[in-house]
Every structure is written in C-alpha cells, then in structure tokens.
Amino acid sequence: WNTLPPMPTARREHSSIYHNHHLYVVGGCDGYDIFDRSELNSVEALDMRNLQWNHLPPLPREVCSAHLAIVSDNLFVLGG
DSSP, X not given: OOOOOOOSSOOBSOXXXXXXXXXXXEOOBSOSBTTBOOBBOOEEEEXXXXXXXXXEOOOXXXXXXOEEEEETTEEEEEOO
C-alpha cells in the first residue's frame, strides 16, 4: 500500500476508474448528512506517474453513484 495525495475535493459516493496511468474520480456528494448534501459535477484525475491531481471539465449535471466506462480512450459516465 502507498499513501496517495488527498483529493482536491472531499467527496463520498463518487465513482472512480483507472486508465492509462490516471485515476479518475467523478461526481459524488460533498456532505456526510443525507439530508444536507450536494451532489457534485466535478471530475478530477490523479496522474499516477507524478502523483499530481488535475481538475478536468465538469460534467453537464451533478451525479452520485454513477457507473464509469472507458471506450476508445473516452470516459463515459452512466447513470447517477
């Protein structure tokens, strides 16, 4: 096990997928109280070669507990 740098945006119920030396983290919720939380549209990627986080363009809408797939080097976000 290795300790990785913390994500720039704290979140839970997010989705993640590893592809081409990057760990992608998508959506999720920002609060711990089920009644006081906001869903997120942010996408961040950790480059595993230099352990640097990058902000990617946001999703068109907020998602929580979505499914992710990589097809032809494109990241698809399903559901949420």
